[in-house]
Amino acid sequence: MKHSVLIVGYGTMGIVHTKKLSAMPDVTVKGAVDIDPRALDEVRAAGMVAYESLEEGLADPEIDLVVISTPNEAHKPIALAALAAGKNVMTEKPAMLDSAELEEVIEAAKASGKVFTVHQNRRWDEDYLVMKKLYDEQTMGPVTYIESRIDGSRGIPGDWRRDPERGGGMVLDWGVHLVDRLLLMVPSPVTRVFARYSYAKGLPVEDGFRIQMSYANGVEALAVCTTNNFIGLPKFHMEAVHGTAQIEDWQMNGKIVRLFDKENDADATPILAGQGMTKTMAPRLIDYAERAKVQDNVEILSIPRIETGMDEFYDNLIASIEGREEPVVQVDSVLRCLRVLEAARQSHETGEAIAFESAD
Ligand SMILES: NC(=O)c1ccc[n+]([C@@H]2O[C@H](COP(=O)([O-])OP(=O)(O)OC[C@H]3O[C@@H](n4cnc5c(N)ncnc54)[C@H](O)[C@@H]3O)[C@@H](O)[C@H]2O)c1
Known part of the structure; x- marks a missing residue:
């Protein structure tokens, strides 16, 4: 056809x-x-x-x-x-x-x-796909917290994106990507949404946001967008019961640090940290240069790689028109994301956490 x-x-x-x-x-x-x-x-x-x-x-x-x-x-x-x-x-x-x-x-x-x-092209970004794989496969055990960020330092684009009437602001620009992916990554109702927006440059639209979602399964997720952050933080940070994974940048630099022997995690020796002593908060003795070496009961793994691209989206678009497939981006999932973003705005305006979906 x-x-x-x-x-x-x-x-x-x-x-x-x-x-x-x-x-x-x-x-x-x-x-x-x-x-x-x-x-x-x-x-x-x-x-x-x-x-x-x-x-x-x-x-x-x-x-x-x-x-x-x-x-x-x-x-x-x-x-x-x-x-x-x-x-x-x-x-x-x-x-x-x-x-x-x-x-x-x-x-x-x-x-x-x-x-x-x-x-929704950012569903095909490699960092997201890798983090979703770590979540699904429980590579570091059950996940407890996910942070997904996009950090910039050049303010927001000086075009229609500064006009609230035209759908400007960073929530409709990047929020629709970051929140969309966190909704897909964690298959559980979002029971609560809390958000703070930033207006660092005094524009009529938000130039950044922090949107926190609490899921019924206990996972917490934070989506962050900044436009005045000159020292960016990792794009993804995922904490699980037995380890942590981070992807730092678009080049997929990052690592997984995970317990080597989770049954026998040795007590740490107290160390001087700042003006006090700490035992359990003592950092693991990790020599990041020697990535594969087991130290202080942790192993360091490389971030897995996934080949990706947008061909699947366009092929599916044509296949959907021909009635051979369902659209891979279902509009109901997009609608759910917009509703979360509305709860986020309400939270920013009221200063309160907004109850969202019921836990069952
Ligand atoms: N998915 C992504 O990664 C991604 C990236 C950038 C932009 N976008 C989205 O793509 C859309 C366009 O963004 P852009 O960066 O290409 O903007 P742009 O400003 O570069 O281009 C928009 C074009 O639309 C034209 N236009 C404006 N109003 C029109 C109208 N009523 N009828 C016909 N043409 C009209 C403008 O003259 C301009 O040529 C936005 O919705 C934006 O959020 C998505």
């Missing part, structure tokens, strides 16, 4: 999707719509059709997939118009500005019988 794609919003992500989809067999990116004439010039220069308007693009009977890569506030009207025109829709994250908008579009998608899915 041949597929013809319309890109709506030919900016950074519009161009990324054009390249990925154009490389697929039986898929042609026929054209794009953009409100910026310079973007339309680029569309023509790339040999594609620059449609005068969204209506004109949607009226093209050859188009069967609409990809939405505009700023956030335009996702909903474009998705509704595309579904009403009988097109399949893939939208950029955040799927919509809030859960009410997303519910409306999910209903419209159900009524149309067309595919509606979301580009």
